[in-house]
Amino acid sequence: MKLFSETKHYLSVYRKFISTSVSEATSFRTSFILMIFMDIFFFLSAILTVDFIYDHVATIGSWKRPQLMFFISFMLTVDHLHMLLLSHNFWRFSDDLKSGNLDFTLLRPLSSIFIVFFRYFKPSSIPNSFISTGTLIYFGMQNGFGPTQWILLPFLVILAFILLALLEFIISCAMFWLVEGLGINFLRMQMQQLSRWPDFIYGYFTKKLLTFGVPVLLIGSGPVHFLLDINNWPYLLGMIVSCIGCFYFLIFLWNRGLNHYDSASS
Amino acid sequence: MNNLQKWVQTIKISWKRYTAYRLNFFLQIIGPSLIFFFIKYNLWSSIYSGEEGLVIKGYDFNQMITYHIWSFVVAQIAQGHTALNLSIDIRMGRISSYLIYPFNFWEFHTASFLGFQILQLGITCLSMTVFSLLGILPDFTLSGMLYGISACLYVSLFWYALQYFTGMLAFWLEETWILRVILQVITVFLSGAVIPLELFPEAVRSVLEYTPFPYLTYYPIKIFMGAPVDMLNFYGVITIWLAIFTAINSYLWKRGIRLYTAAGM
Amino acid sequence: MIITKDLTKKFVSYKKEEGMKGAFNSFFKREAVEKFAVDHFDLNIEQGEIIGLLGPNGAGKTTLMKMLTGIIVPSSGTVEIAGHSPWKREKDFRKKIALVMGQKSQLWWDIPSIDSFKLLQKYYEIPDARYNEKINMMGELLNVKDLFHVHVRKLSLGERMKLELMASLLHDPQVLFLDEPTIGLDLVAQENIRQFLKDYHAQHNTTIVLTSHYMADVQALCPHLVLISGGKKSYDGSLEKFENILGHKKSVYFTFNQCIDKTDDFWKTQDVLFSENCDEVELKLDDHEIREVSAAILNKFPVVDFHTEKMPIEKVMKKIMENPEILSGV
Numbered sequence: 001m002k003l004f005s006e007t008k009h010y011l012s013v014y015r016k017f018i019s020t021s022v023s024e025a026t027s028f029r030t031s032f033i034l035m036i037f038m039d040i041f042f043f044l045s046a047i048l049t050v051d052f053i054y055d056h057v058a059t060i061g062s063w064k065r066p067q068l069m070f071f072i073s074f075m076l077t078v079d080h081l082h083m084l085l086l087s088h089n090f091w092r093f094s095d096d097l098k099s100g101n102l103d104f105t106l107l108r109p110l111s112s113i114f115i116v117f118f119r120y121f122k123p124s125s126i127p128n129s130f131i132s133t134g135t136l137i138y139f140g141m142q143n144g145f146g147p148t149q150w151i152l153l154p155f156l157v158i159l160a161f162i163l164l165a166l167l168e169f170i171i172s173c174a175m176f177w178l179v180e181g182l183g184i185n186f187l188r189m190q191m192q193q194l195s196r197w198p199d200f201i202y203g204y205f206t207k208k209l210l211t212f213g214v215p216v217l218l219i220g221s222g223p224v225h226f227l228l229d230i231n232n233w234p235y236l237l238g239m240i241v242s243c244i245g246c247f248y249f250l251i252f253l254w255n256r257g258l259n260h261y262d263s264a265s266s
Numbered sequence: 267m268n269n270l271q272k273w274v275q276t277i278k279i280s281w282k283r284y285t286a287y288r289l290n291f292f293l294q295i296i297g298p299s300l301i302f303f304f305i306k307y308n309l310w311s312s313i314y315s316g317e318e319g320l321v322i323k324g325y326d327f328n329q330m331i332t333y334h335i336w337s338f339v340v341a342q343i344a345q346g347h348t349a350l351n352l353s354i355d356i357r358m359g360r361i362s363s364y365l366i367y368p369f370n371f372w373e374f375h376t377a378s379f380l381g382f383q384i385l386q387l388g389i390t391c392l393s394m395t396v397f398s399l400l401g402i403l404p405d406f407t408l409s410g411m412l413y414g415i416s417a418c419l420y421v422s423l424f425w426y427a428l429q430y431f432t433g434m435l436a437f438w439l440e441e442t443w444i445l446r447v448i449l450q451v452i453t454v455f456l457s458g459a460v461i462p463l464e465l466f467p468e469a470v471r472s473v474l475e476y477t478p479f480p481y482l483t484y485y486p487i488k489i490f491m492g493a494p495v496d497m498l499n500f501y502g503v504i505t506i507w508l509a510i511f512t513a514i515n516s517y518l519w520k521r522g523i524r525l526y527t528a529a530g531m
Numbered sequence: 532m533i534i535t536k537d538l539t540k541k542f543v544s545y546k547k548e549e550g551m552k553g554a555f556n557s558f559f560k561r562e563a564v565e566k567f568a569v570d571h572f573d574l575n576i577e578q579g580e581i582i583g584l585l586g587p588n589g590a591g592k593t594t595l596m597k598m599l600t601g602i603i604v605p606s607s608g609t610v611e612i613a614g615h616s617p618w619k620r621e622k623d624f625r626k627k628i629a630l631v632m633g634q635k636s637q638l639w640w641d642i643p644s645i646d647s648f649k650l651l652q653k654y655y656e657i658p659d660a661r662y663n664e665k666i667n668m669m670g671e672l673l674n675v676k677d678l679f680h681v682h683v684r685k686l687s688l689g690e691r692m693k694l695e696l697m698a699s700l701l702h703d704p705q706v707l708f709l710d711e712p713t714i715g716l717d718l719v720a721q722e723n724i725r726q727f728l729k730d731y732h733a734q735h736n737t738t739i740v741l742t743s744h745y746m747a748d749v750q751a752l753c754p755h756l757v758l759i760s761g762g763k764k765s766y767d768g769s770l771e772k773f774e775n776i777l778g779h780k781k782s783v784y785f786t787f788n789q790c791i792d793k794t795d796d797f798w799k800t801q802d803v804l805f806s807e808n809c810d811e812v813e814l815k816l817d818d819h820e821i822r823e824v825s826a827a828i829l830n831k832f833p834v835v836d837f838h839t840e841k842m843p844i845e846k847v848m849k850k851i852m853e854n855p856e857i858l859s860g861v
Contacts, residue, residue, distance in 0.1 A: 013654060024642050027641060028441070031439060031441050031444060034439075034444045035444055038448050045451055045452070045454070048455070057313055057320070060312060060313050103600075103602045104630070106601065106620065107601075107630055108625060109622045109654065110622075110654060178290070179287065180286075180290045182290055183290035183293030186294045189298070190298055193302070194305065197309060201311075201312040260604075261603060262542065
């Protein structure tokens with residue numbers, strides 16, 4: 001019962017987050033349109049890079065064109081969710097920490113993680129939803145997915161998104177300890193870059209580290225390996241375990257960070 | 267003489283600003299290039315390990331890695347700078363102080379840019395030493411190195427003009443980072459930083475020849491690699507692009523500053 | 532309501548050296564500097580009190596405020612507010628307090644304030660009826676109803692401050708922290724804010740902690756004063772007692788149309804201070820003397836202007852900042 005009312009409370013706040021973000025974003029029309037283009041350029045450059053390489057080779061690792069293209073479109077879909085729901089917040093977080101505007105966030109009777117990372121929704125990414133979902137379905141069909149895979153697909157996208165988000169929140173905690181947190185956003189983006197390629201391109205040691213240590217490779221490679229061959233279920237298990245582990249680690253780290261928070265002006 | 271001192275002092279201050287947050291500087295400027303190189307190294311290793319003695323469009327494995335090491339160097343020297351501070355100055359209304367100082371806005375930012383470039387050159391030397399210790403630094407001749415670095419420095423001027431252009435638009439736009447990200451994404455892809463331009467479809471390549479993109483990364487890499495590049499054409503084309511953007515920038519500044527003083531921001 | 536004991540906050544910062552060489556050196560090695568922003572601070576504030584927290588810039592006022600609101604965690608010592616430890620940041624605690632900062636805005640810059648209010652309503656789970664009632668009541672009291680739909684960035688500072696106050700009072704906080712709420716406002720706007728706070732306090736009996744550099748704020752609102760300097764408490768008591776630190780006598784000033792005779796016998800019995808060109812005097816007088824002595828001066832000398840000081844507190848603050856030892860006897 002308590003869980004129910006809490007959820008309702010958070011949902012009602014989130015609805016307001018969306019409506020204020022929309023009203024804010026649409027008041028800057030040029031930026032809004034440019035951001036749509038930004039998403040599209042990013043999408044095209046990712047897809048075309050792989051496409052151009054396959055003009056010259058038959059396989060990369062063990063994957064042929066349809067498999068790797070499916071992987072890329074899977075990651076683009078996860079990245080798209082990230083763009084839509086989270087991306088703005090990380091930049092605002094480092095600004096707010098520096099300017100001391102985080103003070104007000106900390107006063108609110110809600111989880112500060114929630115307010116910090118879900119405050120800004122990015123409506124200009126909505127058009128890209130159709131492009132990335134369409135591409136994902138197209139390459140899913142090229143791989144001859146059966147009903148099981150189609151049913152699993154949306155859940156796996158969401159699970160991958162959750163893992164990505166948790167890892168990024170964890171990295172962002174470092175901003176509490178730094179005077180200038182902007183650089184952490186670049187670290188975060190580099191981690192994302194690593195996850196945008198299948199795990200088998202990396203050497204033995206790197207692959208182990210980025211799968212078991214900092215599980216960034218599980219974000220995309222985990223679900224795609226599983227979808228392409230259901231026998232790869234340990235990947236799925238690994239993702240679920242990672243999500244749970246990351247969640248508790250995040251809570252721990254976040255609370256340590258808040259204790260360390262000095263607020264900008266004394 | 268007096269003016270020179272202003273430039274020198276500004277360069278010094280820019281050094282101090284860049285090194286004030288050292289971790290930040292590393293994560294923002296050097297880190298991304300290193301990770302980018304690391305990914306490309308792994309990717310191409312994986313591609314070439316699939317087939318013994320594979321040669322793609324004239325690149326064997328070693329040549330491909332050489333290409334990407336020089337790509338790292340080019341990115342550091344030619345495309346490291348961003349106009350973030352410049353657009354913040356405009357957005358935050360900090361231009362007023364430049365209108366009062368006996369030192370122009372463009373002089374201040376160009377001096378900062380020069381300071382940044384000197385720093386970047388040092389860092390690049392350091393990374394090349396590290397590459398050579400790791401044994402992956404490609405062979406080079408002294409003249410090839412000098413030709414390559416001067417090409418990069420010339421390209422960096424053009425890159426600065428492009429960045430300056432995005433910064434100038436801060437007079438009209440609330441957020442110019444979007445433009446910079448677009449420029450970055452397009453440049454990385456179309457300048458041959460991820461895959462050499464030879465691997466692009468022929469039609470795309472011939473269109474690209476009419477844009478400045480190949481000159482930003484692809485040709486400087488070729489110069490480092492000692493491939494025959496028409497130097498006259500290379501410098502000529504960049505000079506033309508540089509002139510075009512300098513003209514646009516000075517026009518934008520004149521329009522923008524009128525807007526700025528009229529609005530009394 | 533608010534109790535602190537030995538409350539302490541220590542900050543660590545790093546020295547920076549000058550010049551290129553310095554930048555290079557500090558890149559590799561930095562020297563740490565410790566600073567006590569708040570140093571063993573004891574405080575006891577009753578429910579419904581308004582206290583003024585005074586002190587020069589950098590004395591530790593804001594740090595203290597931020598520890599009281601739970602934004603930063605104390606290095607040592609204890610705080611208790613309405614039965615909570617602020618730094619634990621319990622949900623119940625956060626619903627009981629509110630903070631207004633004159634230098635920072637909690638309203639979202641690019642949207643109308645009413646949208647911010649509605650978001651806050653959701654944050655604090657304020658029932659619709661109560662929310663509407665509050666919005667109407669305060670909107671009328673502050674005369675800002677027409678501004679609800681204007682983008683915040685287009686408001687004047689005075690208008691924005693009124694809306695900031697509204698935003699923080701929507702959830703009926705038990706304790707209200709005001710950090711320089713009138714900073715940068717014109718005199719009329721300052722007066723409006725003061726009057727509103729007075730009325731609001733009279734109706735709701737909210738405990739209020741206020742910091743300000745404007746003594747007029749303190750004089751008008753705070754019967755209880757706490758002075759902080761160098762992170763330590765240097766005065767804690769009533770406004771009246773504070774005003775009398777420099778003595779009970781009032782200062783009275785007279786200006787004359789020409790230089791007057793300093794050696795006149797009349798001045799010999801008085802505690803008097805002459806201006807340099809002897810056309811102005813300052814006298815220290817007891818309340819009961821004022822009438823008599825003033826009348827005598829007005830008769831005897833060519834007076835063109837005279838006044839008593841309006842805010843003794845301002846003078847006391849100035850004297851204390853120049854010479855903190857004054858307080859050691861109190």
